[in-house]
Amino acid sequence: MRVVLRLLSPLLGLLVAAVGVLTALEVIVAWVAPSSSPLVVPWPTWQAALAGLTWSSAAVRGVAIGVGVVGLLVLLVGLVARRHDVTLTEPVPEVTVTTSPRSLARAVGHEVRSHSDVVSASVVASPKKVVVRAGTLDTPEEVRTAVRERVDEALGRLPLARRPRVSVTVAATKGVK
Template sequence: MRITNRLLAFLLSLGLTLGAVLVLIEIVARAVGAKPIVLDWPGLHRWASGTTWGSGFVRLIGGALAIVGLLLLVAQLKPRRPHRLRLEPVDPATDAAVTRRGLARTLRNAAIEVDGIDDAHVVVGQHHVRLRAEIRDGTAPAVDSLHQAVASAAQHRLDALRLATAPTLSVRISNGEQH
């Protein structure tokens, strides 16, 4: 949602800036006695003077703007996924947390420290962590023992962090060629 917000803010600011530049160009053109350059504002003024608030076109535009506004409002009111997971406080005056990315790196490092694991991919949710470890071809011991070793190493790191609400950990071992 953060990327969407930034994109919408950029587009809105770009539109407002272009609108301001167009108005400035037309003001300067009017001041020097030139005809309208970019926008036929006298024609727009004549059209607006002869159009009532009850006309179909004005109602259509108003309804479309209201729908867009409601969609933006609903999007902003939707709770965001927390980017940080709270840690159990050592002191009541302390508030500490770990980022999802930091937790994912920590668990990935724990997994690749296990002999036979070539790489690991971690997805951290609010209540669940999924770790997929990839084995090296021909050099890895039995998959069951690797699964137990990776799960144990990752769970040990997860327990050491002392998260306020510890997510459940699921571990999957795969061949490096399978995705």
């Protein structure tokens, strides 16, 4: 979702800048030569069409509803795209300490991969959950217990304000030991 915001923000900024430049040019042309035709935008035609509208007109209400819906969608995209940091315990009340989910996954992944029976591992972390998928050449159930203990130890060493749920999946991989 953050990618959408990173694309949407410059596009909206360019659109607002273009409208501003176009408005400035139209105003300058209207001041310099009031009797000439508009530069790009047909303002006199629009003014005549809008003169008959009131605040209670269906078109005005429809545009207002449309603008409101688009505004709510942009607000929702912004709220969903916020960064979901993992909160750590505060060393002092005035200091807030956070880390990224990627760093938490990297720390847990390093611990999982250091186990001698694990041949491959992937870790995905969020503030609420850590998901570990590991591959082994041995019996998956035995390795799963050992990996789960290592993940619990790694999370225990970290100063996490809230301990995430842990999900460990170990599958047998093909290969020669």
